[in-house]
Amino acid sequence: MVEHTLASFDAALDAGATGIELDVRLSADGQVVVWHDSVLSPSQCVSSGQDLVGARVCDLTLEQLRTVDIGTLTLGRFPDQQASPGARVSTLDEVLAHSLDRDPGVWWTIELKVDPRDEGESRSRHQLLEGVLESIHGAGIERQCFVHSFDWAVLELSARLAPDVLRSALVESQTWVAGSPWTGSVRVGESHDDVCAGAVAVGAQVVSPEHDLVDEAFVGRAHAAGLAVLPWTVNEPDRMRALVLAGVDGLVTDYPDRAVSVLMATDARGGPPGTGP
Template identity: 60%
Template sequence: MTGFGTRAGPWADGRLDIEGHRGAMGLVPENTLEGFLAAIRLGVSGLELDVRLSGDGTVVVWHDPVLLDGRCVPTEEDLIGARVDDLTVRQLRTIDIGSLVRPDLPDQRAVPGARIVTLSELLEACADADVWWTIELKSNPLDAREVDRRRSFVDSVLAVIHAAGIERRCFVHSFDWAVLEVSHELAPDVLRSALADVGDTFAAGSPWLGSVPWEDHGGDLAGAVARLGAHVVSPDHRSVDAALVDRAHTLGLGVLPWTVNEPADVRRVVDAGADGLVTDYPDRVLALTRHGRT
């Protein structure tokens, strides 16, 4: 079905794939190089990260469409509130993204001076790590500018993936399923992972589903992802149960829920048969699962 065999991915050898969310967001400020290196040292099998296009067309590692107060500290001009796609890489590099810790994540430690990095720089810095990369392309189908740049965005990300030589250990990952359709057109051999928030992005009339009509699947998320031609279904962990996992596995799909932090939720999704999980706290999950399922 996929051209990669059944449930291709980091779980192909039977291990539970434990992926650090935005690096190790519960421990180190998100999407910083320091956070990704911390997760690697802990022993994750995968890293999840967010990417966007800068104003000058470079793929940068960042989650939000704008630079948010409370997460960013200007060191030159005040760019708080500016859109990332309006700023050059040089401008983005003036923002300190490591000095502030989030009050809702009390275990975070600051890394003063951390800067936004490009995807190329991140992959180069982690080139020796034996990890899979789950690269979330942040694309909003309700934002006309992002829709207009969708194809060039996907093409740019794929170019970085190919330059880094990680084609066989990465996922192109997005809530915007049209992104995955473009990726399939441009690079059919690169694995694709469909994010979904059941009742929000996966819902009747949703603009997030690309060319897949929600109504044709009667709420069958795994069936819709299979119709899309993706390789992985990645739902909010609250939507994961044995029935969803069994359905996905029957269709040859991997199941990678997000964002799983509490011990009870870790046990629930693992017991349901999920192939992996994305977590803010890879240290806790690795300890809880004894470094994965064999």
């Protein structure tokens, strides 16, 4: 299904996903909306009134965002993707209410899209986090969610504002480098040499690297540091299988049906005990 639509969350649950990862941003009027990119991409959006395609999400109110059809266009890289014509941008509260009504036990990995190189996004970091935490507490999912971000300053702030809510440190090869603006108070190669130690230092309980960075040795270091490992975005069954056998604690994937099949088959052959989707 087309991403960000309520139909896509239904499809994930139908496929057997036990957790859902989503992205959130702030609208111009301070609403926490479910959207990945900083702009309304022309490959994903069709204006039904004023032409807002290409506009920045942070410059549009929720009312304006609602005028855009986000479900009609499908993406060529997902040839089996199904349209959801007429779908509109949802708030985090709406997505949580919709999906928790279907599965009260589903876990939530809520990625706060904050680019520390963008002055506006850095300035609104606190407001976005407060809005997300309000939604988490309102939905009663404090014990079944992760605050998740590439911007580790978000995690440090969350540790102060809501120590009861778990935190997940996103990592890619471009963010764990000397001089990185993404690692909060951690200075790569100065205060910390190992990414797992750095994640612990900013108060994370989970480290979430791009999957190419993960092998059995990485999982071992993370577990020794007290971190769970949640790699992204893993779509090929062979790679899923290898990561499960390496001992990861979960997978982020565009194809939860594939992951469920791989996990069932791996368990049947004696994979890591207790491994689940």
